[in-house]
Amino acid sequence: MEAIDLFADPIELTRQLVDIPSPSHHEEHIADVIEAALRQLPVEVMRLKNTVLARTQRHLPERVVLAGHIDTVPIADNVPSHQEDDVMFGCGTVDMKSGLAVYLHAFATLCDSPQLQRDLTVVCYEGEEVASEFNGLGFIEKDAPEWLEGDLALLGEPSGAMIEAGCQGSIRLKISAHGVRAHSARSWLGDNAAHHLTPVMQRICEYQPRTVDIDGCTYREGLNIVHLESGVATNTIPDDAWMFLNFRFAPDRSVEEALQHLHEVLRLDELENISFVIDDAVGGALPGLEQPVTTPLIKAAGGFRAKFGWTDVARFSALGVPALNFGPGDPSFAHKRDEQCPVEMITQVNDILQEYLTT
The missing domain is CATH 3.40.630.10 (Zn peptidases)
Structure with a gap:
């Protein structure tokens, strides 16, 4: 050795x-x-x-x-x-x-x-x-x-x-959308799961993150899609779509407060065919x-x-x-x-x- x-x-x-x-x-x-x-x-x-x-x-x-x-x-x-x-x-x-x-x-x-x-x-x-x-x-x-x-x-x-x-805290949500698969030539027979994610994506795009000063340290929060996936074939309406959303939050928020803030921003309970799970959550x-x-x-x-x-x-x-x-x-x-x-x-x-x- x-x-x-x-x-x-x-x-x-x-x-x-x-x-x-x-x-x-x-x-x-x-x-x-x-x-x-x-x-x-x-x-x-x-x-x-x-x-x-x-x-x-x-x-x-x-x-x-x-x-x-x-x-x-x-x-x-x-x-x-x-x-x-x-x-x-x-x-x-x-x-x-x-x-x-x-x-x-x-x-x-x-x-x-x-x-x-x-x-x-x-x-x-x-x-x-x-x-x-x-x-x-x-x-x-x-x-x-x-x-x-x-x-x-x-x-x-x-x-x-x-x-x-x-250090900042971090929450990662997996947000999933559910639809019905169909041939894209007869798309009216299906329900495009990827399209169901668009309201969530719009709310994320419109989000204005905080900049917080704590004891002379400036923390910049961020809410971002870090992974996005859907698709079956190039001629098929997808019946599933999902994304990872990462929220980096300043340490003046607890994990519970950060989760509550995400619920208020995303309002996922208002959307049909949408579900989510907390993939990871750590405090700052x-x-x-x-x-x-x-x-x-x-x-x-x-x-x-x-x-x-x-x-x-x-x-x-x-x-x-x-x-x-x-x-x-x-x-x-x-x-x-x-x-x-x-x-x-x-x-x-x-x-x-x-x-x-x-x-």
């Missing part, structure tokens, strides 16, 4: 992590490697399935949880990594092995340092890129919730080396910037902005732990074949995190 060096420069540690393939459901090997490295430190270590945790117990006044997922999307001929000039390419360089490398390096170098001002927990978890039932944080919450306790949680999600606060997370523990980090980072996508900060927020996204990389490169991260960002996040944890 190859080894990783937690004391290496975070750029080199990123390369080491990227070069260990770990697509979702295949995290065992990288978990073994990370566990072996953490067990060399004077800390408490726990393994739960393919999630590895470690923590200090120095009775410092605050505890910070450093969390990063170890899985990636499927590899697209982009492992092992390579570097061109000052940019590292490879699966996971952005999402999120660079952030994980910074967090592991900070944990290793500071766990027994007299400069450390806050106790640390590091969480390297499986199954973030797939359905929530496989998410390692969910396993911890169920079987060892005390490991998620802290005054602040940081998620190493790519944020361009800036603090991205909170408020910024949590008012907590005293976040102030020195924001000062060190030089500011903050809102997080538009959903991340696992919402899980910590639901547990009452303020959480922020903070990691290297441009999130627009996540999951792409040419996934890439400027190495300068890895150094920048490392420097800011070290300053925060020792101040």
